[in-house]
Amino acid sequence: MAQPTPARTHLDWWRSAVIYQVYVRSFADGDGDGTGDLAGVRARLPYLAELGVDALWFTPWYLSPLKDGGYDVADYRAIDPAFGTLAEAEKLIAEAGELGIRTIVDIVPNHVSDQHSWFRAALAAGPGSPERELFHFRPGRGEHGELPPNDWPSQFAGSTEPVWTRLPDGEWYLHLFTPEQPDLNWAHPAVRREHEEVLRFWFERGVAGVRIDSAALLAKDPELPDFVEGRDPNPFVDRDELHDIYRSWRRVADDYDGIFVGEVWLPDTERFARYLRPDELHTAFNFAFLSCPWDPERLRTSIDETLAEHAPVGAPATWVLCNHDVTRTATRYGREDTAFAFATKAYGTPTDLVLGTRRARAAALLSLALPGAVYLYQGEELGLPEVEIPRDRIEDPMHFRSGGTDPGRDGCRVPLPWVADAPYAGFGSQQETWLPQPVNWSSYAADLQAEDSGSMLRLYREAIRLRPAFGDGPLTWRPAPDGVLHFVRQDGAAHCLVNLSATPVDLPDHSELLLGSGPLDPQGRLPQDTAVWLRA
Numbered sequence: 001m002a003q004p005t006p007a008r009t010h011l012d013w014w015r016s017a018v019i020y021q022v023y024v025r026s027f028a029d030g031d032g033d034g035t036g037d038l039a040g041v042r043a044r045l046p047y048l049a050e051l052g053v054d055a056l057w058f059t060p061w062y063l064s065p066l067k068d069g070g071y072d073v074a075d076y077r078a079i080d081p082a083f084g085t086l087a088e089a090e091k092l093i094a095e096a097g098e099l100g101i102r103t104i105v106d107i108v109p110n111h112v113s114d115q116h117s118w119f120r121a122a123l124a125a126g127p128g129s130p131e132r133e134l135f136h137f138r139p140g141r142g143e144h145g146e147l148p149p150n151d152w153p154s155q156f157a158g159s160t161e162p163v164w165t166r167l168p169d170g171e172w173y174l175h176l177f178t179p180e181q182p183d184l185n186w187a188h189p190a191v192r193r194e195h196e197e198v199l200r201f202w203f204e205r206g207v208a209g210v211r212i213d214s215a216a217l218l219a220k221d222p223e224l225p226d227f228v229e230g231r232d233p234n235p236f237v238d239r240d241e242l243h244d245i246y247r248s249w250r251r252v253a254d255d256y257d258g259i260f261v262g263e264v265w266l267p268d269t270e271r272f273a274r275y276l277r278p279d280e281l282h283t284a285f286n287f288a289f290l291s292c293p294w295d296p297e298r299l300r301t302s303i304d305e306t307l308a309e310h311a312p313v314g315a316p317a318t319w320v321l322c323n324h325d326v327t328r329t330a331t332r333y334g335r336e337d338t339a340f341a342f343a344t345k346a347y348g349t350p351t352d353l354v355l356g357t358r359r360a361r362a363a364a365l366l367s368l369a370l371p372g373a374v375y376l377y378q379g380e381e382l383g384l385p386e387v388e389i390p391r392d393r394i395e396d397p398m399h400f401r402s403g404g405t406d407p408g409r410d411g412c413r414v415p416l417p418w419v420a421d422a423p424y425a426g427f428g429s430q431q432e433t434w435l436p437q438p439v440n441w442s443s444y445a446a447d448l449q450a451e452d453s454g455s456m457l458r459l460y461r462e463a464i465r466l467r468p469a470f471g472d473g474p475l476t477w478r479p480a481p482d483g484v485l486h487f488v489r490q491d492g493a494a495h496c497l498v499n500l501s502a503t504p505v506d507l508p509d510h511s512e513l514l515l516g517s518g519p520l521d522p523q524g525r526l527p528q529d530t531a532v533w534l535r536a
């Protein structure tokens with residue numbers, strides 16, 4: 001029997017929100033210098049309102065040397081001058097709010113930039129100083145300390161580089177990502193205090209939520225022992241100490257009705273759900289769904305497992321198809337291997353973009369019909385493909401730290417095309433954009449798509465407008481032929497069907513066809529790789 005849906009208030013907005021991820025550097029360029037900025041976002045707020053999204057998640061916009069696209073923060077209380085000023089961020093938050101759009105900022109608690117005042121002070125103060133206790137400094141192993149203190153693997157998938165760097169004074173410091181991103185020591189009370197103050201700083205400025213970067217990596221075994229595959233507990237992933245940290249963060253957020261979304265990549269669903277207990281994080285990204293291949297059984301299992309793992313803790317699921325770290329959806333679904341894995345990224349993978357786009361359209365209707373919140377990554381609504389960036393223009397450290405074998409993540413970070421008939425596809429730049437746009441980029445421009453009723457943009461706008469038809473209650477599967485996903489919401493009032501088989505299928509009885517990802521066949525049946533929304 002279906003559970004009664006508890007009364008919802010405006011404070012529950014996040015339980016079924018559509019949240020749009022803005023990668024500021026590549027969204028829109030307001031000052032013409034080739035890099036996206038807050039002025040560019042402010043100018044495009046009407047576009048986002050028309051798209052119908054409930055909130056914007058901004059990847060880090062703080063002062064940063066941009067060694068990892070801003071995930072190397074030098075000062076959380078300042079905006080990077082490439083993007084704008086703090087006053088401008090405040091204006092942006094307020095202007096978005098006037099359009100009914102909430103703001104989510106990105107906090108990177110695992111590490112800071114090596115240009116952060118704390119790390120500079122730690123370097124200057126030398127071995128044994130209290131300043132160094134805020135990080136993980138250690139003497140090396142080996143006769144002369146010439147070997148790193150332990151053997152932990154880099155957290156940049158595919159990276160062959162060490163996670164320790166030695167200083168001229170002989171000490172080594174830990175960095176799970178690049179050497180420019182030293183890891184903080186979360187056992188130190190000042191580290192905890194500072195982050196709670198940073199949370200308050202942004203909540204005071206009107207943000208509605210915080211995305212937590214690398215949320216399962218902060219806590220480290222104080223002994224920093226070698227990594228032994230399968231040993232429990234892991235010395236740096238998913239340690240129990242994290243839950244106490246997030247419980248105190250939750251108390252801060254509750255003072256402002258703020259919400260958290262954690263970047264928690266964990267294969268173990270029970271361990272994942274612990275972060276979503278009622279006094280911890282509100283939500284976490286669904287990387288299992290993001291990584292899932294375009295396969296009916298696998299998708300259905302992923303949806304069922306997602307709902308089952310969230311149910312015991314009462315947290316809503318999230319549905320994510322891509323973000324700034326992974327291969328764009330239209331490209332991934334157009335390949336032989338439609339799953340996402342960092343390990344399988346390679347140059348020159350054959351791609352059928354027509355097929356991939358068709359599936360991406362169906363996947364959009366699938367994910368927007370599921371119970372929970374949906375994350376949409378800028379350009380996904382334009383159906384942008386992954387771009388193969390010329391090697392001499394790549395900026396992503398993941399590429400370099402793999403020894404050049406991994407194409408890195410810049411291929412999904414290309415400056416957006418806004419206006420077909422304008423320089424740099426209307427990104428706003430007067431000079432070369434920070435990453436090059438490919439030759440056909442204008443064909444994806446938002447202005448063209450706005451005029452084309454068959455475009456990806458129009459599909460997303462319609463889908464987001466109609467999504468309330470699915471409500472926020474549970475999902476029930478209906479029997480369907482092999483290869484077809486069919487579920488209903490609202491006690492059967494709203495149907496979603498996705499046909500992943502080669503055989504066209506008849507539609508069930510319905511009063512209204514709300515939306516289709518593509519046309520029905522001449523017999524009125526749902527063809528392959530097509531999704532449809534129906535009112536019963």
Ligand code: TEU
Nearest residue numbers: 068071108155156157177213214265325
């Ligand atoms: O990504 C974290 C990340 O790279 C994960 O894939 C990581 O490998 C995983 O947590 C290991 O368990 C975030 C950001 O999204 C990314 O852009 C940054 O480069 C990274 O953190 C470092 O801040």
